[in-house]
Amino acid sequence: MKNPQELFADYLADKNLKVTPQRRLILDTFLKQDGHLSSEELYANVKKRDSSIGQATVYRTLKLLNESGLIEPLDFADGVVRYEWSYGQTHHDHLICDKCGKNIEILDETIESRQEQLAEEHGFKLLRHKMYLYGICSDCRSK
Amino acid sequence: MKNPQELFADYLADKNLKVTPQRRLILDTFLKQDGHLSSEELYANVKKRDSSIGQATVYRTLKLLNESGLIEPLDFADGVVRYEWSYGQTHHDHLICDKCGKNIEILDETIESRQEQLAEEHGFKLLRHKMYLYGICSDCRSK
DNA sequence: ATGATTGCAAAGAATTTGCAGCTCT
């Protein structure tokens, strides 16, 4: 079983691209934070570890990670693009609190299979989907 | 039953905002095109009818229409924000062809009720949701 | 060696805002 750095290295090698300290550090920082990071947040964290790294390199690395399928962009409807590690993860969707921003990963087999079926009924071959549920969490409602 | 212009006028009046020829024209243009318009496309169409209208006014009006709940932003995953008329429409989701961009409005009761239930199971009061299914349509596959 | 990568600054793209004059109510 390969670890994330190895997976990324494989992807880079396959594209004749190079493993660099910056790329390693950015990926490592991303993984340490986990959760759902924006480019901005990631850049801030990366700079704490190596202040010489430029913003553009973070953008470029996120792009590579995304193309490689290792991470995926998320849309929490607050105008910020966030990413999450996706490789090897079971697919899931997100339940987001409009008030505090808390987000919970969810998965429902009933929905997943109906999606597949729905697409088929319309002659589509389903490739992927996005589902976001927005509401107010119990904490925020009890305040 | 009020028409869109009346609904918009009501919203504006309620906020002590004004009905202006520009706002009327922008909404009218939006409705004539229907479908799923980006700000860019809408602006282009608006300019055909009144070239003196500025881009900023289109942005400002779309913002108002969105706040009023009359229209809603869509994410077809092609990097462009589009809007659709939403007031009085039954809720629906979208099935989008990654190849040709075709999009079909879909609705599935099974999914809708499971979403409600899922949110509840996590202590959330569900306010809204977004679901997009991406795939390849039959036309594009048979080419 | 040599093609890829980096940081920087400049460039872009999309959207927002300040302002002076004009318009709706």
Next chain:
DNA sequence: AGAGCTGCAAATTCTTTGCAATCAT
């Protein structure tokens, strides 16, 4: 009259790109 609007241009925000120096293989 007077708060709200408008078009314009300048300003923001987020992201990408050109470039000369540097690095990975």
